[in-house]
Amino acid sequence: MAGPRNISVSEASRPVLPRHAKLKYDETRKVWVILAPERVLAPDEIAVEVLQLCNGERNVGDVADQLVAKYAAPREAILADVIAMLQDLADKGFLTEIREKTS
Amino acid sequence: MSDVTIPPSDSLAVLEKQRSTAETFGIPLAVLLEITHRCPLQCPYCSNPVELDRSGKELTTDEWKKVLSELAEIGVLQVHFSGGEPTARKDLVELVKHASDAGLYTNLITSAVLLTRERLSDLADAGLCHVQISFQGIEDGLADRVAGYKGGHRKKLEVAKWTRELDLPLTVNAVMHRQNLHQLPDIIQMALDLDADRLEVANVQYYGWALKNRAALMPTVAQLDECTRLVEEARERLKGRLTIDYVVPDYYALRPKKCMGGWGRQFFNISPAGKVLPCHAAESITGLDFESVRSNHSIAWIWQNSEAFNRYRGTGWMKEPCKSCEFREIDFGGCRCQAFALTGDAANTDPACALSPLHETIFKQAEAEAEGDTSRFLYRNFAGGTLESENDA
Numbered sequence: 001m002a003g004p005r006n007i008s009v010s011e012a013s014r015p016v017l018p019r020h021a022k023l024k025y026d027e028t029r030k031v032w033v034i035l036a037p038e039r040v041l042a043p044d045e046i047a048v049e050v051l052q053l054c055n056g057e058r059n060v061g062d063v064a065d066q067l068v069a070k071y072a073a074p075r076e077a078i079l080a081d082v083i084a085m086l087q088d089l090a091d092k093g094f095l096t097e098i099r100e101k102t103s
Numbered sequence: 104m105s106d107v108t109i110p111p112s113d114s115l116a117v118l119e120k121q122r123s124t125a126e127t128f129g130i131p132l133a134v135l136l137e138i139t140h141r142c143p144l145q146c147p148y149c150s151n152p153v154e155l156d157r158s159g160k161e162l163t164t165d166e167w168k169k170v171l172s173e174l175a176e177i178g179v180l181q182v183h184f185s186g187g188e189p190t191a192r193k194d195l196v197e198l199v200k201h202a203s204d205a206g207l208y209t210n211l212i213t214s215a216v217l218l219t220r221e222r223l224s225d226l227a228d229a230g231l232c233h234v235q236i237s238f239q240g241i242e243d244g245l246a247d248r249v250a251g252y253k254g255g256h257r258k259k260l261e262v263a264k265w266t267r268e269l270d271l272p273l274t275v276n277a278v279m280h281r282q283n284l285h286q287l288p289d290i291i292q293m294a295l296d297l298d299a300d301r302l303e304v305a306n307v308q309y310y311g312w313a314l315k316n317r318a319a320l321m322p323t324v325a326q327l328d329e330c331t332r333l334v335e336e337a338r339e340r341l342k343g344r345l346t347i348d349y350v351v352p353d354y355y356a357l358r359p360k361k362c363m364g365g366w367g368r369q370f371f372n373i374s375p376a377g378k379v380l381p382c383h384a385a386e387s388i389t390g391l392d393f394e395s396v397r398s399n400h401s402i403a404w405i406w407q408n409s410e411a412f413n414r415y416r417g418t419g420w421m422k423e424p425c426k427s428c429e430f431r432e433i434d435f436g437g438c439r440c441q442a443f444a445l446t447g448d449a450a451n452t453d454p455a456c457a458l459s460p461l462h463e464t465i466f467k468q469a470e471a472e473a474e475g476d477t478s479r480f481l482y483r484n485f486a487g488g489t490l491e492s493e494n495d496a
Contacts, residue, residue: 007343020233020272020300022208028130028178035180035208037233037274037301038348040132093300093346 135372145251145482175205203230359437
């Protein structure tokens with residue numbers, strides 16, 4: 001089963017796109033898109049970069065660290081931006097998160 | 104090195120809403136494939152045309168595969184396998200596999216009653232991305248009566264459960280009308296209980312079969328107001344948990360809907376026999392000749408150049424009151440099929456618009472029908488419809 005809904009994104013969460021949402025490069029229009037039922041979203045460059053880093057292994061803090069290293073920007077600002085972007089996606093139903101399996 | 108800025112909420116734009124795509128009549132992002140008109144259900148509001156394509160006219164497996172490859176090549180991103188009942192086609196798994204291999208996002212729009220768990224699992228393995236199951240109500244009695252199919256509701260619940268067990272995302276599609284609107288709160292709860300990601304609360308649109316059944320289906324104004332209130336309340340309460348898409352019936356509106364995003368602007372569908380259509384009801388407009396994928400023309404050519412697509416594109420075809428209306432590029436005069444069905448001319452203003460000379464008459468008629476006591480359905484079938492027995496209604 002997919003992860004629980006109603007996500008609140010934090011530094012520790014490990015977000016991934018849910019199965020119904022696919023990140024894909026649209027060769028015809030030369031843009032990245034997120035495909036979902038009855039919707040096509042066009043994430044900007046940075047959103048694409050964040051989503052590609054969200055592989056279910058990394059948590060949000062790790063993702064921010066990667067961007068800090070790459071862009072040499074203050075971690076605090078980057079982290080806040082990443083969380084805001086991901087929370088927006090989650091509220092729209094385009095993000096789920098990996099949680100430890102409870103048996 | 105520069106600072107990174109991530110705009111918090113503006114980072115996602117809906118491509119379909121970008122003006123540029125619509126204005127250049129770029130290839131649509133999503134295409135509806137009605138791969139068959141065969142269906143075991145007989146819903147009285149079916150969106151298929153009253154003249155159904157018989158199985159002998161359906162495109163073959165190879166023809167559909169060629170269509171899918173061509174769609175992917177010209178830039179379509181999503182395909183919806185619909186019908187009729189798409190699972191009535193024996194080659195569905197093969198078609199889904201072909202679409203997935205071509206890189207298309209695949210969605211199955213189904214009544215679910217013909218599916219086995221094994222076949223659903225095969226579809227998942229073939230790369231199916233999403234399943235949408237229609238529901239006619241929340242309990243056997245009403246739901247099976249609307250569908251004209253005994254045992255259907257129970258089967259749908261079972262298939263919805265399998266869908267989630269197979270980790271496929273689920274949309275519950277609930278078609279609403281006067282005889283089931285009172286069940287809406289329970290339908291929302293049912294979508295949650297079934298662990299759906301998305302719920303479509305779709306009020307019946309009155310063309311084709313639904314127009315024939317309008318007196319039995321038209322909601323009252325009070326019902327519709329309550330429906331809107333419930334949807335708005337649920338959307339707020341279930342934010343991030345359940346996405347709710349809402350389609351209102353336009354008879355009670357003052358402004359008509361921007362049907363299909365405007366004729367030939369953002370959408371086309373392909374009929375079982377391979378006709379490329381600006382909307383699934385377009386064949387109800389007589390006098391329009393629709394090109395087929397079996398013709399010598401490519402799909403892209405048909406989209407851009409065929410007479411039927413260009414007839415009602417843009418605003419050049421409009422008559423008054425549309426022609427000089429300040430909203431002409433907002434709603435494009437509403438729905439061409441509805442204009443044809445209710446006025447006899449598809450180039451007239453859709454009577455759903457308050458500026459149509461027919462609006463008042465239509466509104467009063469709908470209101471009277473909604474308060475009337477007609478509840479018998481004319482069931483959809485290949486024989487032109489069968490009237491429900493008086494005892495069952």
